[in-house]
Structures are given as C-alpha cells and as structure tokens.
Amino acid sequence: MDNKVLDLLEIRDQIDGIDKEIVELFEKRMQLSAEVAEYKISNNKAVLDPQREKEKLNTLEKYASNSFNRVGVYELFRQMMAMSRKLQYRILAEKGKAEKIPFRKVSSLPMQKAKVVFQGVEGAYSFTAMHSFFGESIENYNVETWRDAMEAIKNGDADYAVLPIENSTAGIVADIYDLLVEYHHSIVGEQIIQVDHALMGLKNATLEDIKTVYSHPQALSQCRKFLEQHPEWKAEEYLNTAMAAKKVKEDGDLTQAAIASPYAAQCFGLQILKPHVFSSRQNSTRFIIVSKEEIYQEEAGKISVCFEIPHESGSLYNTLSHFIYNDLNMTKIESRPIPEKKWEYRFFVDFEGNLSDSGVKNALYGISREVNNLRILGNY
Numbered sequence: 001m002d003n004k005v006l007d008l009l010e011i012r013d014q015i016d017g018i019d020k021e022i023v024e025l026f027e028k029r030m031q032l033s034a035e036v037a038e039y040k041i042s043n044n045k046a047v048l049d050p051q052r053e054k055e056k057l058n059t060l061e062k063y064a065s066n067s068f069n070r071v072g073v074y075e076l077f078r079q080m081m082a083m084s085r086k087l088q089y090r091i092l093a094e095k096g097k098a099e100k101i102p103f104r105k106v107s108s109l110p111m112q113k114a115k116v117v118f119q120g121v122e123g124a125y126s127f128t129a130m131h132s133f134f135g136e137s138i139e140n141y142n143v144e145t146w147r148d149a150m151e152a153i154k155n156g157d158a159d160y161a162v163l164p165i166e167n168s169t170a171g172i173v174a175d176i177y178d179l180l181v182e183y184h185h186s187i188v189g190e191q192i193i194q195v196d197h198a199l200m201g202l203k204n205a206t207l208e209d210i211k212t213v214y215s216h217p218q219a220l221s222q223c224r225k226f227l228e229q230h231p232e233w234k235a236e237e238y239l240n241t242a243m244a245a246k247k248v249k250e251d252g253d254l255t256q257a258a259i260a261s262p263y264a265a266q267c268f269g270l271q272i273l274k275p276h277v278f279s280s281r282q283n284s285t286r287f288i289i290v291s292k293e294e295i296y297q298e299e300a301g302k303i304s305v306c307f308e309i310p311h312e313s314g315s316l317y318n319t320l321s322h323f324i325y326n327d328l329n330m331t332k333i334e335s336r337p338i339p340e341k342k343w344e345y346r347f348f349v350d351f352e353g354n355l356s357d358s359g360v361k362n363a364l365y366g367i368s369r370e371v372n373n374l375r376i377l378g379n380y
Ligand SMILES: C=C(O[C@@H]1C=C(C(=O)O)C=C[C@H]1O)C(=O)O
Pocket: 033, 036, 047, 048, 049, 050, 052, 053, 056, 080, 081, 082, 084, 085, 088
C-alpha cells in the first residue's frame, strides 16, 4: 500500500473516533433535554424558547475559528436544538400534555339520509365525481358557485359538498384552497375523475348535420386535434361542458353539438355522435368531499394541513423537518398569499398517514407549537 492510502486510513480512523464522541455527547445532550422537558411539564413552560436558542447560537458560533466554520456551527446547533425540541414534544405528548386532535375516528362516513351539494349542473364532472363517490342513489342538489356549496354546508342544508381541488394539467383550483381557509369545514374524502369528452347531439342528428360545436374553452382546446378534422364546424365557447350539452338539448337544433362527458349525454337525453374525442389518464380532476363534521375514516391514508410561518430564513425547512423526523412522506405542497399580510404565504401540505398514528400526532403537535394557525383540513 502506498503512503497516501495509509494516510487516508489513518485520517478516517481519527474521524471515526471523533464521530463516536459526537454521538456520545449528542446522547448526553438529548438526555439533558429530556430532563428539561420534565421541568417544563411541572412548570407549564413552552418547549420552544426562542430567546435561549438565539443566545446559544450567537455564543456558539463565536467559538468557531473562521467564517466557514461559523456558518457550520450555527447550522449544526440549529438542527441539534430542533431535534432536542422534537424529543421534548414527544415526552409532553406521552404525558398527555399535547392538545387533543379535534377529529373523531369513524368506521365509515355517515351516508344514511345524507344530502350532497355540488356546483354546476347535472352531467358536469363534479356530478360524475359525486356519483362515483356516493353511488347513484344519493340525494343531491346543485348550486351556482363554490361559495354557495360552502354556505350550504355551513347552514346545514347539505351534509357533504363535492368540489374540484386540482387538475392534473391545469394545476390547483386556487379559489377552493382559499374557501377551505375561510370556511372551517373539513375534507372527508376525495374522488379522481378522468377526463373523457364525447361529441353529442340530438337523438336524430348525424355527424353530417353538425355546424356548431359548443363547449368549455378548455375542453375545446383539448379536442383541437379532433376538431381540426372538421374545419366546416364552428367551435363556440360555452360556460361549462354540461351547460353546453343542456343548450343543445333545449335549442332542439340538429346542427348543434356539444363536447361534454358521456354522463352529460345521458342526463340531457343526447346521442353520442363520437365517443372519446379526448380521453386522458394524464388529464384528471381531483375532487374533495367536504363536511362540517371533523371526522376521519379508520383506513384514511392522507392528511391535509395548512399553516402560516414567520417570514424568516429556514422557517419552512424547520416546519417540514417534523415530517422527515417522524418518517412521514409528504406528497404535496402549495402556497397561497395571505391577503392581510403582503408577501407572506400560507402553506398547504399533504402527507401520508392517519390521525391515529403516533408519528403523525408527534409531527402535528410539534408543528402546531412552531407555526401560526395550523389547521388540519382533513384525513381521508
Ligand atoms: C433544551 C431546551 O429546550 C429547547 C431546546 C434548546 C436546546 O436544545 O438547547 C433550547 C431552548 C429550547 O427551545 C431548553 O429550554 O433549554
């Protein structure tokens, strides 16, 4: 072996020795932190003491001999103290000091005599989503706006609302996120609907009769390839796909067609002139089921939360570290502006888990102590 290899082995040997010492010291430090937790329980003190942490970081970084190491020491101890706090939260939770999660576990969603509200008209994709989730025989009615649907839940006019939250190509439906914050309802389920547009006309119409095709602009653009094969047709934008189908039925004009879901054809007694003019697994809309009840099902596997964090370096990182530390898989993060606070944001996070899991409880307890306005939107 040449000298350099020997050197490397020797240096690594020394590193190994130091790391072992660091681990021993780390464990001693955590043990002391656990004792602090006991003190805090007896004296009703908060886990996080920002003043103490700030002072510690200032002192410790001064021990470092150069600016590069100063940054390292700062970061190292910031992490160390975050871990120490996580241990304390766990101890407090074990001693029953964490506030209870307000959600109630149920074996299944109460469906008997349930009434569902959806936005749009029969045959709209939200209508399909509702039937897929609740079955065909569910009592339901429609309203004009998403806000109306939220109000219906608030007033007790309906037990559940079906609302679109995200489209796989167009992204989130921002208004629904904002409404979820404004109305303190909870998400109790979700339903994904694949987009499948058909061309439909009156019962006795044929493709040759068609002169005008009505649909929502997004549906028209998704079906562009198909429409280009018929340059003789005029494409007309309409409020939504189901309304376009309704119009064709009501006008009773053989030259009119609509692009909408096959379900809309069924609802309005139209004939499908050409199925799947656009169908895409890639293009799906995810709907949420909203309720006034704070309930979650035993087998629920996804949790949605939202929170606000101080406008400081590292605060999002610090919040998300609670998920990592508790081995929780985050599946989505979104941010929305907070209207009253210019350039500050509210974050929406989805992660895998059930509100009964201890890791989930630990993460939520820790986060709730370190952010503003943590809300559990639902577990479904
Ligand atoms: C250990 C404590 O709890 C927390 C963790 C700290 C640490 O690990 O040094 C410091 C302050 C607190 O935010 C403490 O209060 O001393």
